[in-house]
Amino acid sequence: MATARADDMIDEEFSGALLEKHGFLSKRESIDCLTVDCPPDRLEELALSLRDEDGFDMLVDLSGIDHGEDAEPRFSSVAHFYSLVLRSYLRVHVACPDNEQPVIPSISGTFPAANWHEREAYDMFGVEFSGHPDLRRILMWDDYPYFPLRKEFPLAGIDTPLPADDVAEVTQASVEPAPMMGGPFVSAGEGPMSDSEPRALDESWTEESEKPQ
Amino acid sequence: MVIFKYKKFPMISDEVAYNGKVEGDVIVTKADAVINWIRSHSVWPMPMGLACCAIELMASAASRYDISRFGMEVMRFSPRQSDCMIVAGTVTYKMAEVVRRIYDQMGDPKWVVAMGACASTGGMYRSYAVMQGVDTIVPVDVYVSGCPPRPEALLDAMIKLQDKIGRESSLSNLRKTRGDRAG
Numbered sequence: 001m002a003t004a005r006a007d008d009m010i011d012e013e014f015s016g017a018l019l020e021k022h023g024f025l026s027k028r029e030s031i032d033c034l035t036v037d038c039p040p041d042r043l044e045e046l047a048l049s050l051r052d053e054d055g056f057d058m059l060v061d062l063s064g065i066d067h068g069e070d071a072e073p074r075f076s077s078v079a080h081f082y083s084l085v086l087r088s089y090l091r092v093h094v095a096c097p098d099n100e101q102p103v104i105p106s107i108s109g110t111f112p113a114a115n116w117h118e119r120e121a122y123d124m125f126g127v128e129f130s131g132h133p134d135l136r137r138i139l140m141w142d143d144y145p146y147f148p149l150r151k152e153f154p155l156a157g158i159d160t161p162l163p164a165d166d167v168a169e170v171t172q173a174s175v176e177p178a179p180m181m182g183g184p185f186v187s188a189g190e191g192p193m194s195d196s197e198p199r200a201l202d203e204s205w206t207e208e209s210e211k212p213q
Numbered sequence: 214m215v216i217f218k219y220k221k222f223p224m225i226s227d228e229v230a231y232n233g234k235v236e237g238d239v240i241v242t243k244a245d246a247v248i249n250w251i252r253s254h255s256v257w258p259m260p261m262g263l264a265c266c267a268i269e270l271m272a273s274a275a276s277r278y279d280i281s282r283f284g285m286e287v288m289r290f291s292p293r294q295s296d297c298m299i300v301a302g303t304v305t306y307k308m309a310e311v312v313r314r315i316y317d318q319m320g321d322p323k324w325v326v327a328m329g330a331c332a333s334t335g336g337m338y339r340s341y342a343v344m345q346g347v348d349t350i351v352p353v354d355v356y357v358s359g360c361p362p363r364p365e366a367l368l369d370a371m372i373k374l375q376d377k378i379g380r381e382s383s384l385s386n387l388r389k390t391r392g393d394r395a396g
Contacts, residue, residue, distance in 0.1 A: 139307075139342075153341070155339075155341065156339065156340075157340065162306065163307060163310055167310050167350065173309070173344075175306050178338075180339055181339065185337040185339055
């Protein structure tokens with residue numbers, strides 16, 4: 001590991017033993033914590049073992065990834081586990097076998113913390129978590145027809161009716177693509193606040209003057 | 214003897230030449246002037262706090278800026294009891310429905326202040342999830358710039374709103390409403 005810290009108690013011996021115990025895991029290059037690939041059909045089994053036997057008792061994060069429309073596999077899910085005993089993280093990659101109907105087993109039965117994370121990954125990427133007790137959208141409204149963090153979805157959004165029919169009727173409003181005006185609006189992330197406030201990346205074009213091709 | 218010395222509200226000071234010794238306890242004025250004076254000095258805000266602007270809204274209500282100097286300290290979380298919705302923060306499309314419903318639940322007369330860049334135009338959130346200005350769904354009376362605006366800016370906007378209320382034809386509006394109900 002490139003950046004092993006003094007309190008990083010996972011050594012080669014431990015990670016070797018973990019990989020040996022779960023033969024289906026394969027190690028993955030990583031610059032920080034131990035990272036493994038797990039086949040989707042063994043994920044539930046792994047989660048249970050991590051919690052009850054291997055000391056990784058806390059689920060810190062779970063999210064989805066879209067690797068690009070042409071990537072193979074296209075979708076995957078990443079879970080971060082933390083061990084309060086070992087004081088160390090473990091990252092588990094799970095690739096979806098199917099690009100059209102991505103499905104991954106849910107681990108919310110083992111780690112209840114995964115419940116909302118899996119709903120968010122489903123909401124944003126359309127990755128389904130089989131066995132999830134309540135797989136609904138969590139950020140967008142229930143009838144929203146797209147998965148906004150997929151690569152083909154434009155940042156500005158797509159024309160969609162408002163969630164409430166009666167409000168849409170009274171106000172004549174709908175979900176419209178946002179004007180980008182040289183955006184996206186991002187922060188440089190460094191330097192004094194006057195320079196790092198969010199601003200348009202490309203200020204050469206606006207609504208009035210077209211974007212140079 | 215001067216009772217109404219506020220030049221901000223000319224409908225009182227300009228139209229009423231009041232002299233207590235001569236006229237006793239009687240003030241002659243227009244109904245509009247009285248109604249507007251009462252309304253503009255007891256604006257009960259509905260704090261529609263959706264993001265960081267709401268923090269500045271809270272600061273405006275606290276002791277340093279003290280919005281109660283203008284008769285607006287009664288922040289009501291029930292739309293039935295309030296008459297000025299201060300939209301303080303980012304209006305997402307999912308929340309837009311709620312904002313509109315709360316606006317509909319407020320009794321007339323009612324006003325809307327769009328506080329900050331997000332409520333006014335969507336601000337820096339040029340995104341699929343954020344409504345580009347709350348005026349898409351509710352009529353806005355005053356827009357406040359800033360990200361977030363300082364409490365002074367909000368107070369300035371509320372004083373401008375008082376001016377605006379002061380210029381309304383309240384009596385004819387009331388008659389119109391009653392006529393609508395009767396007819």
